[in-house]
Amino acid sequence: MKNMNNTSRIRAIDAIKRKLVGHELSYEDSYAIMHEFSTGGLTDIFVAYFAAASFSAGYTDDELYNLTKAMVETGKKFTLKGIVADKHSIGGMPGTRASMIIVPIVAAAGYQIPKTSSRAITTPAGTADCMEVLAPVAIELEKAQAIVERIGCCIIWGGHLGIAPADDVIIRVEEPLSFESYDKVIISILAKKVAASSKYMVLDIPVGPSMKIRLVKDALRFRDAFTRIAQRFGIRVKADINFQYEPAGFGIGPNYETIDAVKVLAQTPDRSSDLEFKSIKLASEVLDLCFAADHRADDSLLVAEYLLKSGAAMKKFREIVKAQGGDGDFVIDRISVGNNKKEILAPHDGVVSGVNNFNITSLARLLGAPSDKLGGMVLQARMGQRIKKHDILLTMYTNSADKLREAVDTYTHMPVFELQV
Amino acid sequence: MKNMNNTSRIRAIDAIKRKLVGHELSYEDSYAIMHEFSTGGLTDIFVAYFAAASFSAGYTDDELYNLTKAMVETGKKFTLKGIVADKHSIGGMPGTRASMIIVPIVAAAGYQIPKTSSRAITTPAGTADCMEVLAPVAIELEKAQAIVERIGCCIIWGGHLGIAPADDVIIRVEEPLSFESYDKVIISILAKKVAASSKYMVLDIPVGPSMKIRLVKDALRFRDAFTRIAQRFGIRVKADINFQYEPAGFGIGPNYETIDAVKVLAQTPDRSSDLEFKSIKLASEVLDLCFAADHRADDSLLVAEYLLKSGAAMKKFREIVKAQGGDGDFVIDRISVGNNKKEILAPHDGVVSGVNNFNITSLARLLGAPSDKLGGMVLQARMGQRIKKHDILLTMYTNSADKLREAVDTYTHMPVFELQV
Numbered sequence: 001m002k003n004m005n006n007t008s009r010i011r012a013i014d015a016i017k018r019k020l021v022g023h024e025l026s027y028e029d030s031y032a033i034m035h036e037f038s039t040g041g042l043t044d045i046f047v048a049y050f051a052a053a054s055f056s057a058g059y060t061d062d063e064l065y066n067l068t069k070a071m072v073e074t075g076k077k078f079t080l081k082g083i084v085a086d087k088h089s090i091g092g093m094p095g096t097r098a099s100m101i102i103v104p105i106v107a108a109a110g111y112q113i114p115k116t117s118s119r120a121i122t123t124p125a126g127t128a129d130c131m132e133v134l135a136p137v138a139i140e141l142e143k144a145q146a147i148v149e150r151i152g153c154c155i156i157w158g159g160h161l162g163i164a165p166a167d168d169v170i171i172r173v174e175e176p177l178s179f180e181s182y183d184k185v186i187i188s189i190l191a192k193k194v195a196a197s198s199k200y201m202v203l204d205i206p207v208g209p210s211m212k213i214r215l216v217k218d219a220l221r222f223r224d225a226f227t228r229i230a231q232r233f234g235i236r237v238k239a240d241i242n243f244q245y246e247p248a249g250f251g252i253g254p255n256y257e258t259i260d261a262v263k264v265l266a267q268t269p270d271r272s273s274d275l276e277f278k279s280i281k282l283a284s285e286v287l288d289l290c291f292a293a294d295h296r297a298d299d300s301l302l303v304a305e306y307l308l309k310s311g312a313a314m315k316k317f318r319e320i321v322k323a324q325g326g327d328g329d330f331v332i333d334r335i336s337v338g339n340n341k342k343e344i345l346a347p348h349d350g351v352v353s354g355v356n357n358f359n360i361t362s363l364a365r366l367l368g369a370p371s372d373k374l375g376g377m378v379l380q381a382r383m384g385q386r387i388k389k390h391d392i393l394l395t396m397y398t399n400s401a402d403k404l405r406e407a408v409d410t411y412t413h414m415p416v417f418e419l420q421v
Numbered sequence: 422m423k424n425m426n427n428t429s430r431i432r433a434i435d436a437i438k439r440k441l442v443g444h445e446l447s448y449e450d451s452y453a454i455m456h457e458f459s460t461g462g463l464t465d466i467f468v469a470y471f472a473a474a475s476f477s478a479g480y481t482d483d484e485l486y487n488l489t490k491a492m493v494e495t496g497k498k499f500t501l502k503g504i505v506a507d508k509h510s511i512g513g514m515p516g517t518r519a520s521m522i523i524v525p526i527v528a529a530a531g532y533q534i535p536k537t538s539s540r541a542i543t544t545p546a547g548t549a550d551c552m553e554v555l556a557p558v559a560i561e562l563e564k565a566q567a568i569v570e571r572i573g574c575c576i577i578w579g580g581h582l583g584i585a586p587a588d589d590v591i592i593r594v595e596e597p598l599s600f601e602s603y604d605k606v607i608i609s610i611l612a613k614k615v616a617a618s619s620k621y622m623v624l625d626i627p628v629g630p631s632m633k634i635r636l637v638k639d640a641l642r643f644r645d646a647f648t649r650i651a652q653r654f655g656i657r658v659k660a661d662i663n664f665q666y667e668p669a670g671f672g673i674g675p676n677y678e679t680i681d682a683v684k685v686l687a688q689t690p691d692r693s694s695d696l697e698f699k700s701i702k703l704a705s706e707v708l709d710l711c712f713a714a715d716h717r718a719d720d721s722l723l724v725a726e727y728l729l730k731s732g733a734a735m736k737k738f739r740e741i742v743k744a745q746g747g748d749g750d751f752v753i754d755r756i757s758v759g760n761n762k763k764e765i766l767a768p769h770d771g772v773v774s775g776v777n778n779f780n781i782t783s784l785a786r787l788l789g790a791p792s793d794k795l796g797g798m799v800l801q802a803r804m805g806q807r808i809k810k811h812d813i814l815l816t817m818y819t820n821s822a823d824k825l826r827e828a829v830d831t832y833t834h835m836p837v838f839e840l841q842v
Contacts, residue, residue, distance in 0.1 A: 207805070209774050209841075214805025217694035241698060243664035245629075273638035277662060353630045354775055354839075384628070384635025418775075420630075 012036040016046060019053040025063050030070040037166035038074040047173040051184070059183045064229045071191035076141050076162040080148060080197045083293050084112045085286050088189055089204035090222075092123065092212045094361050095247025095379070098204070099127045100155060100261035101279035101308070102286065104316035107152035108307045111290045114148045114196050116158035121175070124364035124376060125254045128157035133258040133335065133373055135326025147323045155320055163195035164188070182218075186226050194233050200289035201230070201237055202282055206244035210357035216241065236293075238285050246355035246383050248275040253369035253376015255335060256397070262332050265314040274382070280304050338367075338374040338397030340404045344411060346391045350419030352381050359414040366407045367398040374399050381417050393417050433457040437467060440474040446484050451491035458587035459495040468594040472605070480604045485650045492612035497562050497583040501569060501618045504714050505533045506707050509610055510625035511643075513544065513633045515782050516668025516800070519625075520548045521576060521682035522700035522729070523707065525737035528573035529728045532711045535569045535617045537579035542596065545785035545797060546675045549578035554679040554756065554794055556747025568744045576741055584616035585609070603639075607647050615654050621710035622651070622658055623703055627665035631778035637662065657714075659706050667776035667804050669696040674790035674797015676756055677818070683753050686735040695803070701725050759788075759795040759818030761825045765832060767812045771840030773802050780835040787828045788819040795820050802838050814838050 015029035025033075033050060036042040059067065087102050099115055106113045117127035117137075128137045137157040139147070144161065147154045159168060167188050174180055180188075193201055203226060205219045213219045223239040230237045249260035249272045263271040264279060280301070287300035307313050322328030360377070368375020374397060381393045394416060398404050436450035446454075454471060457463040480488070508523050520536055527534045538548035538558075549558045558578040560568075565582065568575045580589060588609045595601055601609075614622055624647060626640045634640045644660040651658045670681035670693045684692040685700060701722070708721035728734050743749030781798070789796020795818060802814045815837060819825050 209772060209805040211805075214772075215694075215803060216698050220694055220698060243666060245664060245666060273636075273641055277637050277641060351630060351635075382636060384630040384632075 008032045008035055009041050012042060013046065016050050016053065019057065020049060022057055024060055025066060027066040027070065030063070030066040031073065034067070034070040034074040034166040037169045044173050047169055051170060051174050054184050055181045058181070061228060064183060064186055064225070065232050068187050068190045068194065068229065068233070071164045071166050071187060072194045075165045075195060077195045078114055078141070078145050078148070078163075078197045080112055080114065080145070082112060083200065083290050084114065084196070084198045085200040085290050086113055086115065086193055086196065086198040087202045087204065087282055087286050088193070089206065090185060090189070090212055091204065091206045091244070093206060093210065093244050093247055093357060094124050094364065095249045095252045095257055095260070096244070096275065096278070097127060097130050097249060097257045097261045098275065098279045098282055100130065100258070100317070101264050101275070101313065102283040103153050103155055104265065104313040104320065105279070105283040105304050105307050106286050106290070108312040108316040109287055109290070109303060111152065111287075112148055113153045113286070114144065114198070115153065115155045116161060116163070116192060116196065117155060118158055120370040123361055124252050124369035125257050126370070127155065129254045129370045129373070130258045130261065131155045132157075133254050134330055135321045135324040137324065139324060151316070151319045151323055153316070153320060154324065156324065158192060164191040167191060182222050182225070186222075186229060190226070190230055190233065190235070193230075193235060199235055200286070200293060201235060202285045202289070203237055203239045204282055205239055205241045207241060208244050211244060236289055238289055240282060240285055246357065247360065247379065248272065248278045250378050250380070251376060252360055252364040252379065253367065253397070254373040255337060256376045256378055259332065259335050262317070262335070265308070265317050266332055267309060267311070268332070276308070280308060336374060338376070338399050340398050340401050342396045342404055342408050343392045344394050344396065346381075346387045346389055346393050346419060348389050348419065348421065350387055350421045352383050352385045352387060352417050353420035354418030355383055356414075356416055356418070359416050362414060363396070363407050363410060363416065366410055367396055367403055368400065372399060375403065379416070387419060429453045429456055430462050433463060434467065437471050437474065440478065441470060443478055445481055446487060448487040448491065451484070451487040452494065455488070455491040455495040455587040458590045465594050468590055472591055472595050475605050476602045479602070482649060485604060485607055485646070486653050489608045489611045489615065489650065489654070492585045492587050492608060493615045496586045496616060498616045499535055499562065499566050499569070499584075499618045501533055501535065501566070503533060504621065504711050505535065505617070505619045506621040506711050507534055507536065507614055507617065507619040508623045508625065508703055508707050509614070510627070511606060511610070511633055512625065512627045512665070514627060514631065514665055514668055514778060515545050515785065516670045516673045516678055516681070517665070517696065517699070518548060518551050518670060518678045518682045519696065519700045519703055521551065521679070521738070522685050522696070522734065523704040524574050524576055525686065525734040525741065526700070526704040526725050526728045527707050527711070529733040529737040530708055530711070530724060532573065532708075533569055534574045534707070535565065535619070536574065536576045537582060537584070537613060537617060538576060539579055541791040544782055545673050545790035546678050547791070548576065550675045550791045550794070551679045551682065552576045554675050555751055556742040556745040558745065560745060572737070572740045572744055574737070574741060575745065577745065579613060585612040588612060603643050603646070607643075607650060611647070611651055611654065611656070614651075614656060620656055621707070621714060622656060623706045623710070624658055624660045625703055626660055626662045628662060629664055629666050632665060657710055659710055661703060661706055667778065668781065668800065669693065669699045671799050671801070672797060673781055673785045673800065674788065674818070675794040676758060677797045677799055680753065680756050683738070683756070686729070686738050687753055688730060688732070689753070697729070701729060757795060759797070759820050761819050761822050763817045763825055763829050764813045765815050765817065767802075767808045767810055767814050767840060769810050769840065769842065771808055771842045773804050773806045773808060773838050774841035775839030776804055777835075777837055777839070780837050783835060784817070784828050784831060784837070787831060788817055788824055789821065793820060796824065800837070808840060
């Protein structure tokens with residue numbers, strides 16, 4: 001689509017130039033920029049200049065507010081009534097699909113949670129890739145809105161909705177840099193929540209050496225700025241800053257992470273207690289906000305645990321799968337795994353004293369994730385666990401014998417687990 | 422003190438024997454055992470048999486309740502009225518003196534928190550050792566109770582109070598093993614809280630490779646058992662399960678950990694944001710329980726932050742120091758550090774990808790902690806931080822040039838930080 005309004009185009013270019021030399025952007029500047037980005041009126045060169053300015057100069061609170069508002073207004077929007085909540089993780093840890101558990105818990109409690117998720121870019125799977133194992137996720141906004149109005153929730157791919165489209169343009173240009181400023185992250189997340197008409201949100205901020213935020217002091221600064229701007233949109237934010245040093249689940253890659261999530265929902269005895277704990281904790285924090293808005297005095301933790309353990313969340317999850325066009329009667333044990341597999345054994349006794357998440361991601365991608373949904377791994381060892389020589393540390397899965405050989409060879413110089421004797 | 426009541430002694434011995442062959446202990450059995458332990462009626466051999474039985478057979482809920490009740494009733498007790506709360510960490514991570522910050526915050530909010538702490542056994546400092554840098558901590562129960570009634574709180578050494586004295590006997594016998602069963606930990610902690618008349622408590626359960634609990638699933642099992650038994654004593658427990666992989670503060674050893682805590686209380690610009698965050702979070706969880714009991718609808722997180730940032734917590738902390746007999750007008754910058762120091766520099770560029778807490782403890786003890794309050798270290802690097810070659814990783818302090826040399830030599834094969842290139 002080409003831009004017809006030359007005034008807007010000139011204003012946008014002028015605003016980007018002024019920002020580059022340190023001027024503050026007004027709401028009109030912001031709108032012109034977002035309008036041009038979202039309609040393809042400016043080439044990637046201009047988008048890159050804009051992105052560069054956000055790294056060097058940073059934004060004032062007013063600019064963050066204006067840019068977010070303009071990003072929302074140049075795209076489509078949900079128009080949901082009642083209590084609408086959301087949960088967002090700024091993480092980057094593979095194998096931690098808590099959203100697929102939190103969304104049905106919150107909806108089973110009677111609140112709306114229109115979850116839009118991303119696909120994997122550099123990780124082995126995004127929530128959208130995982131959900132797609134069971135149901136379509138590329139859903140039009142009108143249909144998604146109807147689903148949320150009917151069953152209270154959805155788990156869909158955000159890239160197909162047309163909400164905050166300028167963000168997709170900016171992200172595409174930033175990708176070669178593999179780098180986003182914190183300010184830009186605030187705008188991206190918040191624009192999508194405003195467009196989804198969410199009024200309550202829990203911001204999961206895992207901190208750790210392989211997370212996007214590595215230090216608590218940076219997490220606190222991010223939380224404070226995010227909360228301030230969100231408040232101006234009438235959104236109440238609860239931030240959960242937590243240390244994370246390894247995947248919460250066992251599986252890495254779309255099918256394996258999906259299996260983890262549904263095992264927690266189905267309460268199978270072999271489910272991951274870490275993933276269950278993280279999900280209940282975050283779901284209870286979302287419920288805290290909903291209960292406060294609803295003047296309900298219930299204990300959110302007990303409610304979240306009850307909805308999970310009673311099977312209400314699993315029932316709701318099957319409704320989601322069905323509403324999005326999948327088989328709501330899916331059988332967990334029939335979710336497929338790759339044809340080729342290889343168990344990696346412990347070379348000696350020891351306690352797991354480190355888990356290298358970069359290597360997890362690299363190996364899972366070598367095995368075919370995320371494009372091959374059956375490529376990936378299942379981790380059998382956990383931080384702090386005592387391991388005996390020849391215990392299984394992890395199992396690699398893939399559909400390709402070549403890929404398996406390559407991943408096994410790579411493991412020798414890219415091990416996942418550190419064993420302290 | 423010798424036991425005069427032969428019937429009790431015979432019952433205790435008989436009960437221990439029966440427990441060893443798998444019988445369940447009744448309340449009368451439990452009372453006899455705790456009575457004999459607390460009055461010195463049984464030798465260490467019998468205590469060891471009892472401790473051994475707790476490892477092998479474990480306890481039913483009824484036994485846990487009875488043993489705890491008996492342990493309380495064979496010792497002294499606080500008799501506090503009104504809302505009495507507490508916070509207890511089952512951790513074992515050095516350099517994390519959150520109690521010295523949480524106690525004054527909770528008391529400044531108007532609730533009672535009679536904090537009894539331990540001295541270091543194998544770590545470089547306990548809260549009691551740190552508090553002793555500023556004020557006496559060996560306080561009689563009657564005086565402690567009067568302090569709490571007057572100012573709402575205290576931070577004292579639990580070993581001098583005579584509450585749950587049987588526990589001290591059991592711990593002394595268990596020490597050579599360096600090992601406690603989870604069941605025994607439940608009894609120890611709970612007996613002290615019941616004796617302190619606490620009705621609300623936050624149980625801080627850090628999980629990690631160098632913590633007492635290394636896996637989330639074990640933390641959940643511990644939390645569930647603890648909460649069940651506490652409920653029978655009318656104590657409401659909120660468990661905070663969190664990952665911890667490095668000290669929250671910078672300092673290791675009594676004086677350095679004390680400096681960290683008072684810097685957070687005084688809100689100096691160079692305070693530790695990790696320690697502050699952990700303290701505010703736990704304090705707000707204690708306040709959540711108090712507010713619920715008090716039918717107060719305030720946001721506990723905002724209240725905790727306000728009491729800390731406004732200086733109210735610092736003012737309360739100075740009251741504690743003064744009430745226990747220290748100098749309430751102490752000046753932070755005059756808390757002494759060791760005469761001999763040595764900075765350890767980074768051998769190359771890298772990101773801190775691991776912190777070895779066992780080595781931290783060993784080095785701090787080599788430097789003289791806890792008996793020499795000036796022995797210890799200050800860590801300058803944190804997990805996830807980018808480090809340049811020759812940046813200072815940590816500074817060792819001690820009063821003895823010999824100890825410094827020994828610790829510096831030891832560092833070469835016991836490094837604290839792992840730097841990933």
